[in-house]
Amino acid sequence: MLLSGKRRCATQDWIKQYALRRQYPITAEAFDVMELYGLDVTRQPYLARKKLLFELLEGAPTEIQYTPYTFELEKAWEDVKRREAEGLILKNINSGYQFDRSYQWLKLKNWKYEIYRAIGYTRGTNSRSPFFGSLVLADDNGKFKGCVGSGFSDWDLRKIKDILSDSPRVTPPFDIGEGYVALDLNLRVRVKFYKSTVNGVLRFPVFDGIAE
Numbered sequence: 001m002l003l004s005g006k007r008r009c010a011t012q013d014w015i016k017q018y019a020l021r022r023q024y025p026i027t028a029e030a031f032d033v034m035e036l037y038g039l040d041v042t043r044q045p046y047l048a049r050k051k052l053l054f055e056l057l058e059g060a061p062t063e064i065q066y067t068p069y070t071f072e073l074e075k076a077w078e079d080v081k082r083r084e085a086e087g088l089i090l091k092n093i094n095s096g097y098q099f100d101r102s103y104q105w106l107k108l109k110n111w112k113y114e115i116y117r118a119i120g121y122t123r124g125t126n127s128r129s130p131f132f133g134s135l136v137l138a139d140d141n142g143k144f145k146g147c148v149g150s151g152f153s154d155w156d157l158r159k160i161k162d163i164l165s166d167s168p169r170v171t172p173p174f175d176i177g178e179g180y181v182a183l184d185l186n187l188r189v190r191v192k193f194y195k196s197t198v199n200g201v202l203r204f205p206v207f208d209g210i211a212e
Helices: 002-009 014-023 046-056 073-083 154-165
Strands: 028-030 064-066 087-091 105-109 112-122 134-138 144-148 188-193 206-210
Touching: 073 087, 134 188, 144 188, 154 206
Parallel strands: 028 064
Antiparallel strands: 087 105, 112 134, 112 188, 134 144, 188 206
8 A cells, every 4th residue: 555655646647647546546444533513523432423424424435435343353353364454443332532542442453473583783772781772683585674672571681682792793784774783693583563564674573582
């Protein structure tokens, strides 16, 4: 979707725009309503707002689509995994519209898990200065997969620091956009993440343990 949007927005030729609109149709997914005919409806219960939204969108152009809800959570979760979507939002059906983080609306994230090689590290700052900032990751083909800097316990930081300290330096195999120390490491780590970018770099990676 991001790639199709970029192609459409970057094209000035109206003939190409027409062809791209047919090739990459874009729709607006309406999931809630906050105001209706000048009236604030944010305090109305969730199901009442969904009913208002459904009625509002009757006869609307096909580019604007109503986002349905379901009580079949297991089926919905299987659909999320099948489509490799980011997750679900679980909502209290009696809740008003939530503008901030709330226990009334909970995000169930569809984490993915993979094992990658650590090939180096970035320098740590502040409380992490005695250890490291993040681990630089690569797959088994040597392709850069991103940097993971969160999810480490105190024990993880100390154990990995010892491994890094005992490993010889090598020439950095690739540029990551910032300075880092490349090492000849025998360290594989398990990482959880949402998805990858078009270049294969992990989005929101979190350390999930050393892969023995």
